[in-house]
Amino acid sequence: MxxxxxxxxxxxxxxxxxxxxxxxxxxxxxxxxxxxxxxxxxxxxxxxxxxxxxxxxxxxxxxxxxxxxxxxxxxxTLQFGISLTQQRPVGEIIIPALMNTLVLLLPALVVTAVVSSVAGMYAGWNRGSKFEQAGIVVTTFFRASPIFVTGILLLIVFSYGLNWLPAFGMRSPMANPQGYAQTYLSVDFLKHYILPFTATVLFYSGDFLMLARNSVVERKGSEFLMLHRAKGLSEMKQLARAGRNSLLPLVTYFALRTGMLFQGVITLEVVFAWPGIGRALVQAILNQDYPTVQAAVFIMALAVIVMNLTADIAYAKLDPTIKAGDV
Amino acid sequence: MSLLEVDDVKITYRTPDKDVHAVNNVSFSIEEGDNYGLVGESGSGKSTLAKSVLGLLDDNGEIRSGSITFNGRELTNLSEREWRDVRWEEIAYIPQSAMDSLDPVMTVGEQIREAIHTHKDVTDAAANERVEEVFDIVGLDPGRTEDYPHEFSGGMRQRVTIAMALVLDPDLIIADEPTTGLDVIVQDKIVQKLMEIQEEIDSSLLLITHEVGVVAETCDEVSVLYGGKVMEQGKTFDVFNDPHNPYTMGLKNAFPEVDEFDENAISIPGSLPDLVEEPTGCVFRNRCPFATEECESAHPPLVGDEDQASACYYNDRADELQERAADPETWGIDVPEDDEGSDVGEVIVETDGLEKWFEQSQSIVADLLGGEPNYVKAVNGVDLDIREGEILGIAGESGCGKSTLAEVVSALQSQTGGDILFEGRPVDDLLDEDTKQFRSKVQFIFQDPFDSLNPRQRVRAAVSEPLKVQGVEPEEIERRVRQTVSDVGLNPPEKYLDKHPDQLSGGERQRVAIAQALVLDPRLLICDEPASMLDVSLKANILNILREMADERDIGIAYISHDLASLSQIADRLAVMYLGRVVETGPTEEVVENPKHPYAASLLEASPRADPSIDRQRVLLPGEPPNPVDLPGGCNFAPRCPKATDKCRQEDPARSEFADGDHEAACFYPVEDIESELLARYAREREQADRESAANIAEHEPATET
Incomplete structure (x- = not known):
């Protein structure tokens, strides 16, 4: 086909x-x-x-x-109507909230996907090593603890304890930026950004690390890697080949997660008082603001569908055998 | 100085409980330009040895003592970095399973270029040129270097790995079972290619295989390994023509030859020693019919000269032992008094114009326009019957539809045309009436004994499950399970009933699978390559059990295999399939000795011979089977047949075109003399093709290479 x-x-x-x-x-x-x-x-x-x-x-x-x-x-045509409770277009309510969420979660997800996957591949390649064991224990710990617990912990240590970083919101109360550029490209924003970003990275790292590790472990005994080794490839190159062959589950998972990002992470947003889409949705539901709920749910569904499509296409690009079979 | 010298090498694998002594004090050497064979069954340490020469031992493997020198350089103490220089540039490797040994996400050209770039500082263009060159040498289309592995057939993938091995002109090529898993005709062509190339580039070859026939036909010298020890060593001709060691005798006798009929196949009883300790006595003693107390004392030293040396205390009695080893009874096999094989009863199953077509997916537009889809005609008009007490052999290469046929006949898949009559009634009716009843009468044995048993089920549970499904009483179940397990040769049953599959050897597992099928007292047993994953010495055992079952229980057996030698030993009648059709059928002996269809004749001729004194001409059947989607009109085999005429290309010959009693062949021009009509013509055609391609190369790059 x-x-x-x-x-x-x-x-x-x-x-x-x-x-x-x-x-x-x-x-x-x-x-x-x-x-x-x-x-x-x-x-x-x-x-x-x-x-x-x-x-x-x-x-x-x-x-x-x-x-x-x-x-x-x-x-x-992306006309979501007028909010029943706030008397302004729904777009004006949810688009900024969605942007806030994505600015926080998307970079966090990309960073953790890249770093943890590479670490996971390395761990799988050196099975039984200290690195592998430590990696699994640490990331599983953060995966298992709810994100708001990790968040609160970070706040206690870095905001209240050490007083290095602000604890609340996206910007300091006095700041009043106009437009996305001013909002997201400021030192003030960065300070507010670091803690929720870290919490997200830690939370997702376990999934990617374990996935990458497992699929490299699966590949490790395969004949073609033996042949690569027999050809005289260096250890790192062999690992790269194993990693390349382990990409499919990672890509799938990344796409699925990205689709779900559009729902926001409500607990994270509450703990850090981050004005994201998760909070906006909960508020709209509580206020019975149907046009807003309707639009938000639509965007979430659309994101999941689009990301699944992206995953399928990435599959076909990554695995030459898929084009041959009916999928 | 020899090219490769392996001197007194010991290799062990560390496992959590104990160390496994995989290779114990093995020595051999390979001269420049020589072919050396390492023969042995699984667990003999042959692959371990090969890997140690490339420094590719698994992490828990370790060379404990001894030395391996290559071109005078000690290999055992190289660092990983130093290894990288030796690998491929000096010693290349042809891996075992071509299906899995190419990286699925890289084009084949890229994989070969990578080998070049790792060792040589050349431009991409130069590397590419070299890749095309080696593609041409191994007989692949140089235009296909940018294809992915899955776009090649098994035989072609093996050619890719051979091309890869050649690309840097190594001094030594290690081929680890290069033809296992390939069909005989493809195997013959690959081996021929290997020999040709090796002669041309003058490298040495270390061939590792369990196929006595392949070694006997290709190698100058050989070591027969068993349990990590060299049992016999020397010139291939001497070793296999006049074996001194009982193990070599057993191995050679167990290797079935196509034209040995109905002889009770020889199998070596027992199983490999577990090698957790260094051998204290002869490693073969517990399976050797000639073992005495002396054999317990220590493993015998290799005694003999350069031409032939054997590790046995009784080398001087070799002649006498050979004679006794040829008798199956020596190996503890009961020979039935009289051959009752001819005692054939009523027809159990009969197929009439049976068809199984698979629909091909087509474009959406064509779908909408109601276009007629293409079909893969896996089974296309097959008429066969199987009688009580009879074994019908179904032979053919992979992709010829024999496995599909088996599944359709046993109603695991539904047919798309034609009829299957089971005891005179259509199978569909029987299924409608009582599926359970029908299923209990037709049983299936699968190819892979490692996958077909549930790893969490004990033998008792596995064998009794079919009875439970049928609702048999518990006491009755227990009785029948014991009886069947003992019938398939797992004696005493108590020893096996509570074991899990992973505690059993391959041969034992396959016997459990057979017990599973037999416990229901089926009328018909369908076996899809039941012995192909097993070692030669165990294969014969499975064949013997099936033969016995057919004779004693009066069941009909369909035995499907691409291994003609096994088929000719076990089958009463033979049917040869090509692309969904039966091209020839008849009593085994007649078909084997006097094949009429050119394809059947080629297939039979392609089986290697273990007897080194036979000089067999290779079957260089051109091309590959055509795509079964758009088959040519007329006879399916016509495009590859040297005898084909216009008539063959237009008309499809009926199966009874040639008929002599039960012997039928679908050919307008039945073969009279295989040698002159087929083999010589194949060879001529090939020479011509070689000349043409040589001329092509010469056009592109004038002069240089000889």
Whole structure:
């Protein structure tokens, strides 16, 4: 099967999945016993006429299929509507929150994926060494402790104890930056950044280390590595070949994790008071702010689907045998 | 001075409990330009020796004493860095399993270039040119250097590894079972290529194999290893023509020859010593039928001259021992009084125009337009029958559809056309009626005894499971399990019933697998290469058990294999398959002695002979089997057949085209004389092709290389 065909097939599947998830979001919100305004009527804040007017304004009086079509059209043109509680476009609420989350988690994930994977490969190659044993114990410890515990520990030591780094938020209360560049490229931001970043790196490092180690251990006895060795390749080059052959599970896991980053890590955001998407979503749910919830969930689903597609394509690029078989 | 001198080497592997003495005081030497063979079964230490010459011993392996010198340089104390210079540039290596030994994510060209770049400071272009050159030498298309390993067939991958070994013109090439796992015809071509190349570039070859036939045909000198000891050593001709050592005799006699029929195959009873201690007596004594008390005292020294030396206390009685060793009873094998093999009963299973086609995936557009998909015709119109008490041998190369046929006949896969009649009734009806009942009557034995047993199940549980599925009473189960386990030669049963598979040897595992199949008293037993993973000395044992079962229990057996020598020993009738069709069938003896179809004849001729006095002409069948998706019209074999005419290319010959009693062959022009009609023509065709390619090379680069 050609790569092109593979690509078309995978993309088509991803598009189908997106449509299905969008429909599920739509259907599940419609299945709720009340609409956002019935509560207002019950509390006596609005009259029945006013509610009808509001429903008209939000298009809720139209037949359900028209609502669905409009909803789908708006989503795909990235118009998420107006927040019910904050009276401003949903995009304005969740996009900055999402950016804050990604700026924190994405670099952390990339760093840990690269560093821990390389360390894991080295550990697997030198099986039984001190390095391997220490690596497994340390990273498993951080993987096993909840991220907020690690976070609190870091805060106790470095903020309250040593007083080296600030404990709260993304910036100091006095700072008032405009635009992304000013927000993220400042020493003040960096100071706030270090601790949550470290907590994330430590949390994810175990997964990549163990995955890389295991798949190198699996490759280690293989005939082709023996032949590489017989050819006279140096130890490091042999390790590189083993590592190259161990990439598939790592890439899969990295893609999956990246997709899930868009949900944020709520406990981390709470501990460090980081204004991320996780917190925004929880707030929106508590406030019954359906347009915001709807948009946030959509973005999360889309991210997972897109990253899965990326993983599939990376597979085909990394493993020449995949193109030959039907996947 | 010899090129490679191995002197009194001892190698041990450290394991958590004990050290394993894999190689004990082995010495041999290889002269420049010589072919040297190391023969032995698994566990004989032959691969360990080969790896130690390349410094590739596993981390827990260690050369305890002795020396290995190469070109006068001591190898045993080299550092890893010094090793890197020796490896490949001076000693190259052809690995055992071509399927797994190429890096799946690198193009083959890249892998070979890497070997060049590691040792020589050359440009990419120069390296590339060299890669294309060696591709041409081993008979691969130089245009395919940028393909990935999975795009090559098994035989072609082995050629890639040979090309890789040649690329730096090494002084010594170590080939570790280079043809194991390849079909006979491919094996023949690869061995021929190796010999040609080796003559051309004048390197030495250390060939490691368990195939007595391959060594007998290729090597000048040989060492027969057993239990980490040299049993016999010397000129190949002398050693195999007139073996002095009982182990060599057993090994040679156990190696089946194509044209030895119905003789009870010889197998060496017992199993390898576990080598946790240095041998105190002769390592072979507990399996040797001639062992005496003297053999307990110490391992006998190698006695003899340069031409032949044997480690046995009874070298002077070699003639007498040879005679006795040829008799299966000497090895504790009961020869049935009278050959009841001809006592064939009713037809158990019959196939009629059986077809199994696999649909190929096609483009989405073609799918939508309703285009007719392509099919892989794995089984294409097969008519066969198997009778009570009969063993039907099904022979053919990998990819010919024999395994698919087996699975379809045993209803593990459904057919896409034709009928299977089991005791006169269609299998589909039987399955609808009572699947359990049908399954109990047809049993399957798989190829790999290491994978086909559940590692967490004890022998008792494994063998009784089929009975439990059938709902048999517990006491009855226990009785039948014991009986069957003992029937397959695991005696006494108590010793084996509570063991896990990892405590059993390969031969014992395969016997458990056979017991598993036999415990239900099946009518039909289908065996897919049941002995191909086993050592020669054990292989014969499995064959004998199956023969016995067919005769005693009156079951029909389909024995599928690419190993014609085993087939000719065990099978009453033979069916030769090529690309989904049976091209020839008939009584084994007739087919083997007088093959009519050119393919069957080539296949039979390609089996190596253990007797060094036979000078066999190699079968250099051109090309590879065509892609089974778009088969040519007419006879499938026509594109490779030297006798093919236009008629063959247009018309598909019926199987009864040649018929002489039960002997049928699907060929318009049955073979009369294999030598002149086929082998000589193959050789001529090849010479011509070689000349053409030589002319091509000469055009590209004038002069130089001789």
């Amino acid at each position: 050609s790569f092109q065909r593979f690509l078309i097939k995978r993309t088509a599947i991803a598009a189908m999945l997106t449509l299905i998830s969008v429909s599920v979001i739509f259907a599940s919100l419609r299945l709720l016993p009340s609409d956002p305004f019935s509560g207002l009527v019950a509390s006596g804040a609005l009259t029945a006429e006013q509610v009808t007017q509001l429903r008209e304004m939000y298009g809720l009086d139209e037949p359900i299929y028209v609502q669905y079509l409009k909803y789908v059209r708006n989503l795909f």
